[in-house]
Amino acid sequence: MSEDNEVRRTLNEQAARQLANATKTRAQWSGITPRWLVSFLPWTPVEAGIYRLNRVKEAAAAGASDVTCSPRNDADLPESYVPYEEHPREYSLNAVTSVLDVQTRVSDLYSHPIDQIQEQLRLLIEKVKEKQEHELINNSEYGLLNNIAPQQRVQTRTGAPTPDDLDELIARVWKEPAFFIAHPRAIAAFGRECTKRGVPPATINLFGNPFITWRGLPIVPSDKLTIGEDGKTNILLLRTGEKKQGVVGLFQPGVPGEVAPSLSVRFMGINRKAIASYLISLYCSAAVLTEDAIAVLDGVEVDHYFDYDKKFA
Incomplete structure (x- = not known):
């Protein structure tokens, strides 16, 4: 028998895979972020949602x-x-909600090794939590950007965020400031400006992760501080906590079907088309206790390049 015939009669890889079990991952979603604002804010429980x-x-x-x-x-x-x-x-308290619909036949037959309902709930809860952080910053009623006094607004000097700009924010929130919040690209722009001036910002570790700092205050990244079509965004500086008359998050513990503080998952039943529905609700708000607890740097250009050689020639 020739060597070619021996090769043709060997079990090939494609056929062998039909009898092999693939190791499966849970669904990966790039939209999940660390949601640092939620972690850094102190949370105050409320009664009756008020x-x-x-x-x-x-x-x-x-x-x-x-x-x-x-x-x-x-x-x-x-x-x-x-x-x-x-x-x-x-x-x-405002509700961030979503409804999960699952065909019972799908959940009955295709839930091994990964439970379809639990996986869908996990991903929807992540989406709800992402929306929560967005609302904490941008909500028209309680969002941080919409609750800043006029005297607490600062305009950038050159467009790019500079050490001078962040120092001005500190001057507005000088009584025990806690942290800055900025879009990751704004943080990168600030880092470039610091490097140009020969004052690279220091780094500290919080929650097991590195954060760059300015004047000892961490600069917390959040992509919920959006970048407009003009390429501009904002940087916030907060003082936090009730004792310091700062910014606090608001939640109500003990809501029905609670799976996490102020987060509930409730089964809504199965309709005549065998669709099972689950209601996911997250109740939250935020309050700025005094006007000087927060300040904002407006007009931050994330892709601004300044010609220092030409400026100071």
């Missing part, structure tokens, strides 16, 4: 601050009080 933010009337309080030091024995003590806002703002 958070009332009581504030002092700043202008009136300044006028009523009749406080004296070491009054004379025969002097009358000053009388004063601190006035409150009569109509405080109330935050209601």
Whole structure:
């Protein structure tokens, strides 16, 4: 028998694969991000989905601050009080929701080795959590970008984010600032500007991950700070926590069907077409307790290149 015939009669690789089990991965989705803002924010539980933010009337309080030091024995003590806002703002938790529909025949027959319903729920929960972070930044009512006082807005000096720009943000949020938030490309642009000036930013490790810093404050990446068609974005600086009168996230524990704080998955039943439905709900909001707890750098150009040799020639 010739050598060629021996080769033809050998079990080929393609045929052998029909009897082999492939090792399968779970569905991979590139849209999943670390969602650092959710991790860095302190979260305050609320009752009945409502958070009332009581504030002092700043202008009136300044006028009523009749406080004296070491009054004379025969002097009358000053009388004063601190006035409150009569109509405080109330935050209601918003729901980020999605409905999963699964054909029961599919889930019955094709759930080994990976459970189809659990896998679909896992991916939809990830999408809901991504939407949560987007809303925390961009929501028209409670989003951070839409709750910044005019005096807390800073415009870039040259377009690209520079150390001077971030120093100006620190000057606006000077009482115990916690961290910056920026798009990854804005962070890269800031890194380039620092390198040009010979002041590369230091790096620290938080939650087991490296973050670049400025003045000791971590710069947290989030792609939910969008880049507009003009190539511009924003950089935020926050002070956080109720004790520091900063920014807090809001959630309600103990919601029905809770699988994580303020996140619930509820079975909605099976219809006449054998479609099983599951409701995924995530309730959240955010509050800026005082105006000086947050500042924003506007007009940040992520692809701006400045000719320093020409500028300083």
